[in-house]
Amino acid sequence: MKSHQIILLTLSLVLGQTALAGKSLTIAAAADLRFALDEILDLYRPQHPDAAIEVIYGSSGKMTTQILNGAPYDLFFSADIAFPERLHREGFAVTEPSVYAIGRIVIWSKRQDASNMRLDDLMQPAIRRVAIAQPAHAPYGLRAREALQAGGLWDDIQPKLVFGENIAHAAQMVESEAADVGIIALSLARFPPLAAHGYSVIDDALHEPLTQGYVVTRHGSDNTLARDFARYMMQAEARAVMKRYGFELPANE
Amino acid sequence: MNLEITARLQHGAFTLDVNNTFPLQGVTALFGRSGCGKTTLLRIIAGLEHPRGARVCYGDQTWQGGGDFVPLAKRRIGLVFQEHSLLPHRNVRGNLEYGYKRTPPNLRRLHLPEVCELLGISPLLDRRIDQLSGGERQRVALGRALLCSPQLLLLDEPLAALDTQTKREIMPFLVRLSREAHVPILLVTHVPDEVERLADRVAFMHDGRVQRIEELHDALTRPDSPLFDEEGPVSVLEGTLSAPDAEGLCRFESGNVALHVLDPGGTRDSRLQRLRIRGRDVILALKDPEAISVVNRLPVTVEAVHSGASGESLVISRLSNGQALLALITTSSLRRLGLTEGSPCIALIKSLALHQPGRGEEGR
Amino acid sequence: MIELSPSDWVAIRLTLKLGLYTTGILLAIGTPLAWWLASGRSPLRTAVQSIVALPLVLPPTVLGFYLLLLLGPRGWIGGSLEAIGLTHLAFTFTGILIASVIYSMPFAVQPLFQAFTALGRRHVEVAASLGAGPIDRFFTVILPLTRGGFIIAATLSFAHTLGEFGAILMIGGSIPGRTKVLSVLIYDHAEAMNYTAAHQLSLLLLAFAFLVLFIVYAVNRRFDTVRP
Numbered sequence: 001m002k003s004h005q006i007i008l009l010t011l012s013l014v015l016g017q018t019a020l021a022g023k024s025l026t027i028a029a030a031a032d033l034r035f036a037l038d039e040i041l042d043l044y045r046p047q048h049p050d051a052a053i054e055v056i057y058g059s060s061g062k063m064t065t066q067i068l069n070g071a072p073y074d075l076f077f078s079a080d081i082a083f084p085e086r087l088h089r090e091g092f093a094v095t096e097p098s099v100y101a102i103g104r105i106v107i108w109s110k111r112q113d114a115s116n117m118r119l120d121d122l123m124q125p126a127i128r129r130v131a132i133a134q135p136a137h138a139p140y141g142l143r144a145r146e147a148l149q150a151g152g153l154w155d156d157i158q159p160k161l162v163f164g165e166n167i168a169h170a171a172q173m174v175e176s177e178a179a180d181v182g183i184i185a186l187s188l189a190r191f192p193p194l195a196a197h198g199y200s201v202i203d204d205a206l207h208e209p210l211t212q213g214y215v216v217t218r219h220g221s222d223n224t225l226a227r228d229f230a231r232y233m234m235q236a237e238a239r240a241v242m243k244r245y246g247f248e249l250p251a252n253e
Numbered sequence: 254m255n256l257e258i259t260a261r262l263q264h265g266a267f268t269l270d271v272n273n274t275f276p277l278q279g280v281t282a283l284f285g286r287s288g289c290g291k292t293t294l295l296r297i298i299a300g301l302e303h304p305r306g307a308r309v310c311y312g313d314q315t316w317q318g319g320g321d322f323v324p325l326a327k328r329r330i331g332l333v334f335q336e337h338s339l340l341p342h343r344n345v346r347g348n349l350e351y352g353y354k355r356t357p358p359n360l361r362r363l364h365l366p367e368v369c370e371l372l373g374i375s376p377l378l379d380r381r382i383d384q385l386s387g388g389e390r391q392r393v394a395l396g397r398a399l400l401c402s403p404q405l406l407l408l409d410e411p412l413a414a415l416d417t418q419t420k421r422e423i424m425p426f427l428v429r430l431s432r433e434a435h436v437p438i439l440l441v442t443h444v445p446d447e448v449e450r451l452a453d454r455v456a457f458m459h460d461g462r463v464q465r466i467e468e469l470h471d472a473l474t475r476p477d478s479p480l481f482d483e484e485g486p487v488s489v490l491e492g493t494l495s496a497p498d499a500e501g502l503c504r505f506e507s508g509n510v511a512l513h514v515l516d517p518g519g520t521r522d523s524r525l526q527r528l529r530i531r532g533r534d535v536i537l538a539l540k541d542p543e544a545i546s547v548v549n550r551l552p553v554t555v556e557a558v559h560s561g562a563s564g565e566s567l568v569i570s571r572l573s574n575g576q577a578l579l580a581l582i583t584t585s586s587l588r589r590l591g592l593t594e595g596s597p598c599i600a601l602i603k604s605l606a607l608h609q610p611g612r613g614e615e616g617r
Numbered sequence: 618m619i620e621l622s623p624s625d626w627v628a629i630r631l632t633l634k635l636g637l638y639t640t641g642i643l644l645a646i647g648t649p650l651a652w653w654l655a656s657g658r659s660p661l662r663t664a665v666q667s668i669v670a671l672p673l674v675l676p677p678t679v680l681g682f683y684l685l686l687l688l689g690p691r692g693w694i695g696g697s698l699e700a701i702g703l704t705h706l707a708f709t710f711t712g713i714l715i716a717s718v719i720y721s722m723p724f725a726v727q728p729l730f731q732a733f734t735a736l737g738r739r740h741v742e743v744a745a746s747l748g749a750g751p752i753d754r755f756f757t758v759i760l761p762l763t764r765g766g767f768i769i770a771a772t773l774s775f776a777h778t779l780g781e782f783g784a785i786l787m788i789g790g791s792i793p794g795r796t797k798v799l800s801v802l803i804y805d806h807a808e809a810m811n812y813t814a815a816h817q818l819s820l821l822l823l824a825f826a827f828l829v830l831f832i833v834y835a836v837n838r839r840f841d842t843v844r845p
Contacts, residue, residue, distance in 0.1 A: 057805075066708065069690065069707050070695065070704075070707045070708065071707065168808045172807060193810070299746065301742055324745065325745040326750050330746055336739070338743045340743075351747050351757075352746075352748055355747055355748035355753070397747065
């Protein structure tokens with residue numbers, strides 16, 4: 001053992017790294033799942049009263065980076081199956097990536113009724129700030145950009161754009177009225193407090209599909225709860241919730 | 254007890270280069286101008302500076318050298334600095350006891366009552382530090398250093414930060430301490446007066462080197478003595494001082510020689526005292542002029558004559574008790590009187606010129 | 618009235634634990650470091666002082682990013698830990714503790730450095746001459762005379778740790794009970810549009826920050842007038 005390893009060993013012993021006792025499950029989930037997954041977990045938790053189940057939301061790209069850097073997540077629900085595929089390729093996932101939902105993007109506003117808004121309407125002078133998620137690492141931001149590019153608006157709308165760190169952050173910018181309008185996930189716009197304000201779904205011909213996939217990570221390879229919950233997501237109880245939040249679901253195998 | 258030091262230290266343009274053995278009985282003054290390296294040398298002795306390759310030995314103890322280094326806390330050195338260094342969060346008693354409590358009981362030679370008595374600090378024991386005057390603080394600092402029964406006392410210009418009045422007040426305590434504490438003292442100073450009153454021996458420092466270590470009476474009979482830089486030549490007589498008579502004059506007796514001086518005031522005891530006589534205050538006469546106001550008329554024998562370029566001549570003579578007396582007269586008068594080695598004459602000294610307190614400041 | 622959920626309490630406990638550990642470690646390493654900076658003579662002092670002060674000007678995310686690279690499974694430290702059969706430190710309490718210690722370092726070292734500089738070396742040297750060894754000197758001279766500096770260093774490190782966000786998010790993720798501290802939880806509450814919860818916790822932190830600054834200024838005033 002090299003001397004610096006001895007120091008590190010001592011350091012970690014002194015600082016203490018307590019292993020969690022009992023069964024536990026840590027889920028990393030794309031931010032568009034924030035409300036839907038919370039509801040599903042409310043249904044799932046009573047079936048496993050002894051288990052400590054935690055879910056962390058964020059942009060799929062950031063979550064992927066964290067997993068690559070050793071984040072202790074057992075299960076990863078991405079907003080874009082491309083990320084789980086990458087994890088699988090690099091040996092950080094122990095299951096084949098599989099699709100659990102197809103997402104949609106919508107125009108939503110709290111300041112005005114967005115139920116009849118089209119992409120062109122975003123150029124109105126009265127609309128000064130448009131929130132989208134960061135296209136670089138948030139799939140919903142990337143799809144919003146594709147839709148705006150397809151509509152020929154991308155260059156002109158630049159001065160109006162504000163970027164959320166993930167799609168829930170973008171929605172929160174609109175909800176707080178800091179932004180006039182946002183292009184957000186349908187699943188968020190369906191959250192009852194937000195749904196009261198109306199939204200319009202963007203034509204999915206304008207962007208690549210939001211094929212959302214999940215994997216069990218290497219960290220969760222021995223976690224039976226992770227596989228159990230992944231199965232639960234495919235069952236009727238969970239699918240009903242997902243459907244209510246506007247997700248299209250793959251056919252059950 | 255000897256202190257041997259070999260050290261070389263470079264601080265910017267200044268180089269300290271010392272390789273000396275200091276005999277340390279009584280008080281040894283380390284004398285030199287500001288910036289000549291006195292304090293640096295003192296700090297090396299204390300172990301507060303430890304230049305590479307230096308060697309410091311005290312008696313048979315090696316404090317530094319050959320890879321060994323004894324930290325200050327284990328050297329049993331008493332340290333007194335020029336500025337106030339009492340611990341502000343402890344009262345006088347707390348400060349005095351700080352070192353005493355940390356001295357192993359079998360090594361304690363000095364105890365609180367005698368040290369308080371020696372330095373006159375008994376009434377201050379329960380005072381806070383900020384309630385002390387500058388002189389009181391230095392006396393407490395001296396007492397604190399003594400109470401750890403040090404084997405060596407290092408005093409770094411202990412009077413330098415005090416005003417004239419306070420120096421007068423504290424000097425007698427220092428004199429007593431040097432006579433009665435029986436601890437070798439190394440006194441750093443740039444004031445000749447302090448050397449002449451306190452030291453038994455003086456080490457002259459210049460430009461980072463110790464030029465010469467000699468007994469005080471040798472240093473005072475050398476016409477080029479650095480001690481003469483400020484006030485000119487000075488003689489120091491040792492003797493006892495009597496109580497003042499009805500007219501306020503005291504008798505200073507040194508062997509078979511007696512002088513009359515004005516009452517110096519302050520604490521007085523019958524023990525050995527020093528009397529400083531400036532050469533320029535001494536008049537030489539071939540015959541005793543009895544009808545004169547000067548009462549101090551002492552027969553002396555000329556021992557050596559040094560004529561300088563400035564028209565002044567230093568006459569070194571011996572009193573009948575064997576002590577040296579220096580007189581500074583003009584070369585013209587020297588010629589007129591025809592004084593040479595072996596000439597007998599009378600030295601006249603005004604009592605007023607022997608007024609002791611604050612003498613050091615008059616010449617500055 | 619403030620009503621906190623169990624997950625809020627988990628975050629509060631975690632935050633307090635992080636603050637206490639960070640403060641303890643910072644006092645333990647900050648004291649000798651500040652002493653060395655204040656009284657040493659090494660030419661390295663300026664460089665070390667600059668490194669210690671770096672977190673004052675560096676975006677916390679930069680610190681978090683480099684720590685992630687260093688402590689993660691592919692980093693030098695994290696990788697070495699994995700090699701000897703331990704887990705790496707990214708996304709762990711130890712990881713955010715290391716980040717907090719580095720991030721709050723100037724807030725501990727600076728007040729101590731100033732207190733030690735003002736103290737000077739004289740009292741310590743005198744205490745040494747009176748027979749007090751290094752530890753004795755620290756407790757009987759340095760500590761009582763620089764108490765104000767220690768109180769300020771401790772309160773500021775503690776408070777600054779509570780306010781830390783960027784670095785913790787980078788190195789810690791936001792794992793409940795392990796790395797999800799108050800500031801991260803507030804961000805999470807806001808993103809979930811749970812403004813009531815975000816408000817309550819924010820108010821709590823606001824009140825605490827005020828209290829800390831109040832203590833710091835009160836201590837400053839008191840010790841300014843008492844110091845000799």
